[in-house]
Amino acid sequence: xxxxxxxxxxxxxxxxxxxxxxxxxxxxxxxxxxxxxxxxxxxxxxxxxxxxxxxxxxxxxxxxxxxxxxxxxxxxxxxxxxxxxxxxxxxxxxxxxxxxxxxxxxxxxxxxxxxxxxxxxxxxxxxxxxxxxxxxxxxxxxxxxxxxxxxxxxxxxxxxxxxxxxxxxxxxxxxxxxxxxxxxxxxxxxxxxxxxxxxxxxxxxxxxxxxxxxxxxxxxxxxxxxxxxxxxxxxxxxxxxxxxxxxxxxxxxxxxxxxxxxxxxxxxxxxxxxxxxxxxxxxxxxxxxxxxxxxxxxxxxxxxxxxxx
Amino acid sequence: xxxxxxxxxxxxxxxxxxxxxxxxxxxxxxxxxxxxxxxxxxxxxxxxxxxxxxxxxxxxxxxxxxxxxxxxxxxxxxxxxxxxxxxxxxxxxxxxxxxxxxxxxxxxxxxxxxxxxxxxxxxxxxxxxxxxxxxxxxxxxxxxxxxxxxxxxxxxxxxxxxxxxxxxxxxxxxxxxxxxxxxxxxxxxxxxxxxxxxxxxxxxxxxxxxxxxxxxxxxxxxxxxxxxxxxxxxxxxxxxxxxxxxxxxxxxxxxxxxxxxxxxxxxxxxxxxxxxxxxxxxxxxxxxxxxxxxxxxxxxxxxxxxxxxxxxxxxxxxxxxxxxxxxxxxxxxxxxxxxxxxxxxxxxxxxxxxxxxxxxxxxxxxxxxxxxxxxxxxxxxxxxxxxxxxxxxxxxxxxxxxxxxxxxxxxxxxxxxxxxxxxxxxxxxxxxxxxxxxxxxxxxxxxxxxxxxxxxxxxxxxxxxxxxxxxxxxxxxxxxxxxxxxxxxxxxxxxxxxxxxxxxxxxxxxxxxxxxxxxxxxxxxxxxxxxxxxxxxxxxxxxxxxxxxxxxxxxxxxxxxx
Numbered sequence: 001x002x003x004x005x006x007x008x009x010x011x012x013x014x015x016x017x018x019x020x021x022x023x024x025x026x027x028x029x030x031x032x033x034x035x036x037x038x039x040x041x042x043x044x045x046x047x048x049x050x051x052x053x054x055x056x057x058x059x060x061x062x063x064x065x066x067x068x069x070x071x072x073x074x075x076x077x078x079x080x081x082x083x084x085x086x087x088x089x090x091x092x093x094x095x096x097x098x099x100x101x102x103x104x105x106x107x108x109x110x111x112x113x114x115x116x117x118x119x120x121x122x123x124x125x126x127x128x129x130x131x132x133x134x135x136x137x138x139x140x141x142x143x144x145x146x147x148x149x150x151x152x153x154x155x156x157x158x159x160x161x162x163x164x165x166x167x168x169x170x171x172x173x174x175x176x177x178x179x180x181x182x183x184x185x186x187x188x189x190x191x192x193x194x195x196x197x198x199x200x201x202x203x204x205x206x207x208x209x210x211x212x213x214x215x216x217x218x219x220x221x222x223x224x225x226x227x228x229x230x231x232x233x234x235x236x237x238x239x240x241x242x243x244x245x246x247x248x249x250x251x252x253x254x255x256x257x258x259x260x261x262x263x264x265x266x267x268x269x270x271x272x273x274x275x276x277x278x279x280x281x282x283x284x285x286x287x288x289x290x291x292x293x294x295x296x297x298x299x300x301x302x303x304x305x306x307x308x309x
Numbered sequence: 310x311x312x313x314x315x316x317x318x319x320x321x322x323x324x325x326x327x328x329x330x331x332x333x334x335x336x337x338x339x340x341x342x343x344x345x346x347x348x349x350x351x352x353x354x355x356x357x358x359x360x361x362x363x364x365x366x367x368x369x370x371x372x373x374x375x376x377x378x379x380x381x382x383x384x385x386x387x388x389x390x391x392x393x394x395x396x397x398x399x400x401x402x403x404x405x406x407x408x409x410x411x412x413x414x415x416x417x418x419x420x421x422x423x424x425x426x427x428x429x430x431x432x433x434x435x436x437x438x439x440x441x442x443x444x445x446x447x448x449x450x451x452x453x454x455x456x457x458x459x460x461x462x463x464x465x466x467x468x469x470x471x472x473x474x475x476x477x478x479x480x481x482x483x484x485x486x487x488x489x490x491x492x493x494x495x496x497x498x499x500x501x502x503x504x505x506x507x508x509x510x511x512x513x514x515x516x517x518x519x520x521x522x523x524x525x526x527x528x529x530x531x532x533x534x535x536x537x538x539x540x541x542x543x544x545x546x547x548x549x550x551x552x553x554x555x556x557x558x559x560x561x562x563x564x565x566x567x568x569x570x571x572x573x574x575x576x577x578x579x580x581x582x583x584x585x586x587x588x589x590x591x592x593x594x595x596x597x598x599x600x601x602x603x604x605x606x607x608x609x610x611x612x613x614x615x616x617x618x619x620x621x622x623x624x625x626x627x628x629x630x631x632x633x634x635x636x637x638x639x640x641x642x643x644x645x646x647x648x649x650x651x652x653x654x655x656x657x658x659x660x661x662x663x664x665x666x667x668x669x670x671x672x673x674x675x676x677x678x679x680x681x682x683x684x685x686x687x688x689x690x691x692x693x694x695x696x697x698x699x700x701x702x703x704x705x706x707x708x709x710x711x712x713x714x715x716x717x718x719x720x721x722x723x724x725x726x727x728x729x730x731x732x733x734x735x736x737x738x739x740x741x742x743x744x745x746x747x748x749x750x751x752x753x754x755x756x757x758x759x760x761x762x763x764x765x766x767x768x769x770x771x772x773x774x775x776x777x778x779x780x781x782x783x784x785x786x787x788x789x790x791x792x793x794x795x796x797x798x799x800x801x802x803x804x805x806x807x808x809x810x811x812x813x814x815x816x817x818x819x820x821x822x823x824x825x826x827x828x829x830x831x832x833x834x835x836x837x838x839x840x841x842x843x844x845x846x847x848x849x850x851x852x853x854x855x856x857x858x859x860x861x862x863x864x865x866x867x868x869x870x871x
Contacts (some may be wrong), residue, residue: 030751036760038362038752039371044447044474047464059475083362084528085550093551152583158589164590165583167576168552215727256583266360266579267645271753 001299005292012288016281023280024066027273034058035273038082044068056082056274069274072078081267081275090263091278095245096258097170098252102244104172104179109187116235117194118226124199133195136188148181148254165256178255181211182248186240190233230301238294242287265282315432325648350868351571353557354852356863357584357596358575360551364531367517368439368446376514377862378554378575383517384434384564384821386413386569387508389683393621393675393777393859398564399537401494403511408503408812413511415495422541422559428598429490435519437461437485442478444527448515450792451775454507456487456499486490501722501813503817509778534677539568539866552577568866593869595855595864596849601724604662610666611847618667619843620861621774623673623782626651626717626732626767634710642703645833648688649696651732657840660728664845667836671827675775675841675859678820685831689838693739694764700740714743716766718759720752725769759795768796770836777859779823783807787830 029182035052056079057068073077078087120129139147155177156164162177201207202225210224236308245260254263267275299305339442361375370379386400397403401414419427438444440452452458465479484762487499510516516739518537523530533545540556542548547555557572559854576593578584581600587593589610599607606686607615611837628635628644635643640786666674668689687796703709717733719725729746736744747766749755759765772793783806785791789799810822848854 005752030747031757032751032753033757034753036756037751039447044461044465045442045445045449047442047478048447048449051478053476059473083360084364090550105594139803152586157586160590163592164586165578167578167587168443168549203343217631253580254583256578256580256587262579269751271751291583 001212002289005296006291008288012285015288016070016284019284020069020277021283024069024121024273026275027268027271027276028062028065030271032271034082037270052082053097065273067279072274073278078278079274082270082272083124087275087278090275093198093231094258094260094263095282098245098261099259100170100172101175101182101248101252101257101259102241104175104242105186106185106237106241108179108183109190109240113187113190114194114226114233116223118229118301121195121198121229122202122221122225124195129195132191133213135245136191138183139188144181144185144248145250145254147233148178148251151177151181152254159169167256167258170258178248178251178257181255182244182251189236193233193236194229197232198225201225201229225236227301231298234297236300238290238297241290242283245290246284247284310337315658316662323757332791333433335768342793349571349870350569352851352863353555353572353574354570354594354868355576355592355869356576356594356865357578357581357598358554360578361548361554361576362739363447364528365513365534365548366446366523366527366531367519368435368448368451369527369531370514371447373862377657377865379514379517379534380862381538381539381540381556381573381865382542383514384536384562384566385512385514385806386415386705387512388564388566389512389588389777389859390565391856391858391864393677395777396565397510399518400511403508405508408505408507408814409500410508411498411500414500415494417494419537420561421518421535421537423520423522423535423559425520427518427537428493430493431518431520432496432516433484433488433490434521434524436488436516437483438519439515441483445478446515451513451515452485454500454502454504455485457482457485458487458501459827461485473790476594478799479677495516505811505813505816506778506780509816510776513776525660527654538562540573543572566864566866568865570866571574573868580582588847591849591851593848593849594852595863595865595868596718597844597857597861598848599845599847604664607845607847613871614849615728615847616846616856617674617843617845618857618861619673619674619841620772620857621675621777621859622861623668623671623706623773623843624665624769624839625668626839626844627770627796627836628834629762629764630798630835634715637707638710639703641833642706643709644837645688646696646699646703646740648834648837649690649692649699651782651839652691653836653840654690654691659841660731665840668840671787671822671836671838671863672779673774673841676782677775677781678779678816680820681826683831685826686827688834690788690829696739697741700742702779709742711742713765714762716745716747716771718747718755718764718766719769720750720755721746721748722837727771746748756795760795762797769794774860779820780807780810781829783823785828787835796835798833800829800833803829803833820871831836 035049035058057065081087100289116132120132123129133232163174166174183246207220207224210220249261249265264279328391358377359374361378361419363369363374363375364691365375365379367379367383370376372806384398386393387396388398389395399416399419403411403413405411406540421427436452439446440458442464444467449462460482461480463479463481464476465729466474468474469792489497493496520535525723530863533670539559539562543555543557554575556569560671581598583604584593584596585600588596623702657663657665657667670679670683670686672679715736717729719729726746733744736742755768770784771787785793787794787803788807789804806822806826810819813819814823842856845853846863847855849871853871856864
């Protein structure tokens with residue numbers, strides 16, 4: 001097991017170098033001078049522009065820029081963004097906010113998605129099953145930004161149950177509304193995955209055996225059907241966590257959440273290479289760790305799966 | 310404030326339909342005004358903003374979101390009233406007999422909020438700091454008129470092996486020779502040459518006084534600035550990056566801009582959409598940036614709670630002199646023809662929903678000294694017959710190269726595509742030539758190509774006044790070698806008239822010269838004036854009323870909470 005984890009962690013290195021290199025190059029290749037773009041039609045003195053340019057190594061060739069970035073990264077000094085703020089500090093501000101949002105959204109999908117999915121799967125063809133199938137299809141069909149605006153208008157403005165935007169006071173309560181919007185689409189997928197998996201496993205031999213040897217219905221459902229049905233669901237949720245941490249740019253935009261998505265969007269607009277790649281670096285780690293956790297969960301869910309040998 | 314990237318202008322909604330405002334404000338305004346005349350002076354109001362781009366040093370702040378904070382934190386020698394008139398603030402008097410040698414008397418007993426006294430020396434030190442090239446202040450060039458600026462702002466330009474020049478600061482002096490504090494209350498300024506409108510600039514943020522802490526460590530100071538204006542930072546760290554800035558009333562402030570509320574919290578929005586929702590649900594009190602899809606609805610969404618006012622911002626369509634089609638006598642006729650072929654009235658109405666007014670000159674009407682009907686300004690009228698006629702005349706002199714369409718370069722992210730398409734269609738239909746937009750994803754790309762003179766066709770340009778002066782709309786944009794004259798227009802006669810205007814004894818005399826200079830611009834048409842902007846603002850049910858100043862900035866200090 002330990003060797004498996006180590007091997008997986010070692011894989012991070014090539015993945016990390018590859019992604020940062022690609023992203024850095026794409027930002028580098030963006031047309032236009034980012035420093036000149038910071039200012040308007042009337043530019044500051046040339047000395048200001050040139051000093052900023054050399055400060056951010058924009059006057060250097062690509063390999064030098066990328067090398068310097070890597071060097072900074074390994075010395076834990078991410079440098080400053082174009083507004084002169086330390087990048088490390090802004091990452092420390094945005095990631096907790098997005099993490100809260102992602103965890104809330106993930107909890108909503110996991111708890112409600114699995115619960116509804118099990119109920120629907122156990123009574124396949126029943127009225128509950130038919131209703132949630134149609135409802136989930138509707139949710140999947142509606143784009144997130146439409147859901148976002150509708151929820152914001154109905155719950156934020158008309159009913160006044162929640163603040164329509166998050167802004168400076170991001171906490172579990174204010175983030176609930178965007179988390180619901182964010183979680184809703186994946187909730188529908190989780191529900192459908194669970195339902196399909198559960199209804200398939202209901203006819204499996206081990207379920208019949210468990211029922212035949214006199215286990216109670218709840219025990220059969222929880223320990224045998226559900227546990228075996230969770231593998232595809234966990235895979236999906238794990239991949240989803242990475243996506244959620246990457247910042248839901250649309251949802252964060254609609255609800256003015258000061259999170260990763262908003263920061264990333266701003267950085268892209270400004271062609272701020274170091275900020276973008278720093279965020280991406282953290283995301284690479286999040287993805288790798290999330291996928292590792294999923295793999296480890298497999299072994300727990302299905303003891304037949306072994307990673308050593 | 311600078312005309313920042315126009316992608317931001319996406320939401321900077323400008324409404325000129327005064328009739329519209331009339332109904333909007335008239336309906337609820339009268340009753341609102343009387344019943345809520347006495348508001349709560351201690352409540353803190355919230356306002357739309359975004360993350361400032363630089364540490365909050367006045368001479369370094371050249372974008373709107375930092376600018377609005379700086380303007381509330383500081384008071385300069387002069388300030389501008391709502392109509393753009395410069396009035397003395399910390400100055401007792403500003404005098405000059407020859408427009409070159411100025412004597413400024415500074416009010417005594419003024420203090421920063423940290424208790425440091427403000428004397429003539431404070432201003433001299435602050436200005437020398439801002440002008441010094443090694444301090445890298447974005448607005449350092451505002452002191453260029455003062456004698457000795459060249460030494461303080463000197464730079465070293467080195468041409469590298471790759472042919473690119475790199476400029477580094479290399480000041481030859483620490484103080485400007487023309488700037489002196491003769492005693493605690495007197496500043497004497499000697500300009501390099503006479504400038505009649507020089508004193509008009511003294512209300513601009515670059516001229517604000519700085520406490521000694523700012524000069525010692527600008528970066529640290531810029532995070533928690535200490536000023537002398539109607540507001541101060543609530544506490545150390547009031548600037549929460551990417552989220553908000555909270556200001557509270559400065560009780561010691563004695564001036565014309567005394568705060569009528571307990572403070573202002575600037576909430577940062579990366580998009581005007583959520584802000585609009587917050588305004589509708591009274592979670593945000595005032596905003597000057599509306600999402601473009603709210604243009605048609607904001608008057609109904611905020612009955613009695615909206616206002617529009619023309620601001621000092623104009624737009625032109627610049628024609629580079631290096632394009633062979635627009636050179637010589639034929640080029641002159643063609644430039645006129647293009648101007649006649651633009652239906653400014655209709656585009657302002659249909660494309661901008663009345664959020665622009667057709668240009669009448671090379672400066673907007675809100676500027677003091679603006680004159681309508683300058684000789685040659687008839688080219689701003691829409692006259693397709695005349696356009697066709699002039700175009701045909703030009704073709705007789707020199708045939709037009711129509712092998713490639715006439716391109717209009719612009720970034721397309723700021724809602725620019727719609728009006729450029731309309732203008733291009735005007736060229737196509739009225740002149741019978743090919744015309745199209747040359748689209749760019751970002752403002753930076755266009756700017757780069759403009760600077761290096763690589764744009765094949767026309768280009769969009771905009772200018773927002775730094776201070777309410779006619780010269781500010783002409784000098785920096787059209788004078789030979791001026792900082793924003795990217796198309797490198799040059800006419801010695803125009804330069805001469807500007808210089809004469811600057812040397813004039815009175816503002817009226819100066820403005821007459823500047824308007825005469827505009828006649829030359831109308832002959833040469835290096836750019837076609839298009840339209841002027843107005844600013845629309847809306848406010849929530851929590852506040853009584855809001856108003857904008859001459860440059861479109863909300864007068865936050867005048868807002869009373871209910």
